[in-house]
Amino acid sequence: MRDIAPPVPGPGEVVVDVERCGVCGTDVEFFTGEMAYLHSGEAAYPIRLGHEWAGRVASVGDGVDPSWIGRRVTGDTMLGCGRCRRCVSGRQHLCADRHEIGIRNGWPGALAEQLPVPVGALVPLGDPDPTRGAAGELDPTRGALVEPGGNALRAVRGAALSPGQRLLVLGPGTIGLLVGLIAASQRIEVHLLGKAAPTVNFARDVGFTHVWDRPPEGTFDAVVDATNDRAMPGFALDAVEPGGRVVYIGLSGEPSLVDSRRLVLTDVTAVGVLSASGALADTAARYADGGVDPAPLVAATVGLDEVADVLAGQRRPEWGAAPKVHVNPRG
Numbered sequence: 001m002r003d004i005a006p007p008v009p010g011p012g013e014v015v016v017d018v019e020r021c022g023v024c025g026t027d028v029e030f031f032t033g034e035m036a037y038l039h040s041g042e043a044a045y046p047i048r049l050g051h052e053w054a055g056r057v058a059s060v061g062d063g064v065d066p067s068w069i070g071r072r073v074t075g076d077t078m079l080g081c082g083r084c085r086r087c088v089s090g091r092q093h094l095c096a097d098r099h100e101i102g103i104r105n106g107w108p109g110a111l112a113e114q115l116p117v118p119v120g121a122l123v124p125l126g127d128p129d130p131t132r133g134a135a136g137e138l139d140p141t142r143g144a145l146v147e148p149g150g151n152a153l154r155a156v157r158g159a160a161l162s163p164g165q166r167l168l169v170l171g172p173g174t175i176g177l178l179v180g181l182i183a184a185s186q187r188i189e190v191h192l193l194g195k196a197a198p199t200v201n202f203a204r205d206v207g208f209t210h211v212w213d214r215p216p217e218g219t220f221d222a223v224v225d226a227t228n229d230r231a232m233p234g235f236a237l238d239a240v241e242p243g244g245r246v247v248y249i250g251l252s253g254e255p256s257l258v259d260s261r262r263l264v265l266t267d268v269t270a271v272g273v274l275s276a277s278g279a280l281a282d283t284a285a286r287y288a289d290g291g292v293d294p295a296p297l298v299a300a301t302v303g304l305d306e307v308a309d310v311l312a313g314q315r316r317p318e319w320g321a322a323p324k325v326h327v328n329p330r331g
Contacts, residue, residue, distance in 0.1 A: 001304055007108075007116040009061030014068055014119055016075075020144035020301070021110040021327045022052030023310050025173075025228070026103060031311035034253055042104050050109030050327075051077040051102040054125060054143025064119045072137055074146045074284070076121040077101045078277050093277035111307060113329050123280045141301070142287045144326055145178075145294040149283040150276025151249060152178035156186070157279070158247040158271035159222035163187035168220040168239055171227035171250060172203040172211070174323045177297055179224050179249075180208055185291045191216060198321035205321075206296050215239070224249065230256045242266040249273040301326040 009015045027049045029035035037043035053075070057068045079099040080092025087095050101117070102109020108116065123146065126137030138146075152175050161167055167183050169176045172194040180190045180203070191210040194200045203211045210216075219241040225232045230252035237258060240246050246268060263270060276283070286292045299322035302310060310325050319325075 050111035053110035176226035
């Protein structure tokens, strides 16, 4: 850890007092040096990590409505230039010149007491009506799970299933479990496939009934690959029903091989998901109305002094098998 000067909001920006920040697999890859952006030049050390966060707006810059001050918010990780054709068409998460909070092109992340954010990236986590106080406001734990939940929601949308259809989710980590929870809330029949006994058992503990530790028989109307296993993209094609959809949201550390002949000859649609952009507000609403509760996925909340241990994969036995660790930078 190092002490730095508090951020000052620039024009069109706010500064947020961070209440919670989730530790993500991307953060671990930065810690180990495996993150692809480090090798492509899109990121460089030193970098302040943290892109799954919730907090309260502490101050605003020029041109920002002061009514934001005091509101609990989260925000989009992807900060486009705002000028290119991708940004103008609403695809700022694909902007070639984008910043990614805590990840790309040097924008500082939320593993700190305060975080600067463009106001256009903010997502409110509470009722803006001052007469209702904190009515409907998400707590920091659920607020910091909106970003991974938005990724999961986009994956469920990519699967394009109807109630009663069957979905196979590969990998019961944070994203895989959130995919399962969101899909189940839409009355989709969810199956989860994992390897490690603790994660498989945890999936059962949070209410999933179709959990497998070996490939199940038959095919599925859609498959979501939420793993970092290079063999799973190819397996997903074998597991999907002809005419179905495969959604790829996990990334392996090395190239994965997919037989395009199988893709074509079974008329399968393949969908890639990058980021939660476009799904954050809807995810927050699902959490707020109780349709999906992500809180059981958090194993523990620690302080900044324990972040290095968490990034190195150290977990206390009493935390159990829940996949997510949160950080309270102000605790």
